[in-house]
Structure formats: structure tokens, C-alpha cells
Amino acid sequence: ILNVEQSPQSLHVQEGDSTNFTCSFPSSNFYALHWYRWETAKSPEALFVMTLNGDEKKKGRISATLNTKEGYSYLYIKGSQPEDSATYLCASPTNFGNEKLTFGTGTRLTIIP
């Protein structure tokens, strides 16, 4: 059974501050790591798919890093804005075909104006 864990469970950050949170996963039989952003009443939105150790990806003020040897990924948000308030989910597929994603429980981020 693949165990994907996220921390912290929730986070309150002042607008303008930067923040980061963690996703950990088993380092053996690694295929990929997905990050999603899920705003209330909307669809989960894909942020990044990462596959290679040392991978770094960036989308605007959001970036992510991947360490497959030690089994963790960090998501960073620079200069938080109110629209960043959402639940951030990471997920890893259980096989190479990517059919079955195992999700963490998410980090609920609230930006305080």
C-alpha cells in the first residue's frame, strides 16, 4: 500500500509572506509525483507532474522540488496572495501507467489579508 503524507495539515499565512509545505512518499518504486490545487467549489487543478530526482518546476509564484531518493517534495509559494487560499494535494501513482493516484490528505492554506 502506497502511503503519501502531507504536512502541515493546515496553515495560515499573512498576505505577502512566503510559505512551503511537504509531501512525503515511499522512495522505492517511485513513478511520479503530482501536485494539485483545490479551491472550494471548484475542480482540483493540476499544478505540476514531477518524475526526475532533483526536478524543480515553477508556475508563476509557485514552485516545487522533488527528492526521490529520500522520498519528499516541497511546494513553495512566494509572496502569498488571497487567491492562493486552497487545499494543496500531492499524489503518486501506484504503477507506471499512472492510472491509480494515491493522494495525501492535503495542506489547507489560508492567506490572511
Add this chain to the structure above:
Amino acid sequence: DTGVSQDPRHKITKRGQNVTFRCDPISEHNRLYWYRQTLGQGPEFLTYFQNEAQLEKSRLLSDRFSAERPKGSFSTLEIQRTEQGDSAMYLCASSFDSYEQYFGPGTRLTVT
């Protein structure tokens, strides 16, 4: 809007009733997935289709659950004899082969 759509967005039903949800994937996507999210948990995989073939079902999918994708386009998820434990957000996603999964907004089911 060319994203994944789900209908209804909310459903309240009494225990013992049957419910059916619909998912319309992105049109060129051949794979369709169902996940369930309960309070405090991440989404959990239920089942997936490649075209019209249902290729895998989770142990979470009891005999009361059935999913279909009759023409390889939209899919339905039916729950028979609903129980309070079925209350959850039911998410649908689609992809082209093993590429990224795109999610719909979900159907929130409340069983009273």
C-alpha cells in the same frame, strides 16, 4: 467549457435510496477515473475505465456500487441502498492514456 463536468453537484438522499451520478470527460480523453473523498482525507481511487472497459476496481467499491461507461464517453456511478457512510465528495477525472488526470468539480453526496 471543455473541462470535465459532473452532474449533479450536490445530492441529498435518504438512507436506502439509490443515486446515480454522471461524469462527462474531456472529449478526446480515453481514460476516466472515479475517486471518493471523505472528510479529512485525500481523494481515494474507486475505479477507472479505458474507453468502455472497466479495468480496475478498488476494494472500496462494494457490491452496492456500479460504474459504467457504455460508449467510451460519459460515465455513470450508481450507489444502491445508500448508507450514511457513503456521504462523501465523488470526483471524476479523465486523461489521455497515462498523461495527467484532469478533475471535475465533484458531486457532494449527503445521506440522511
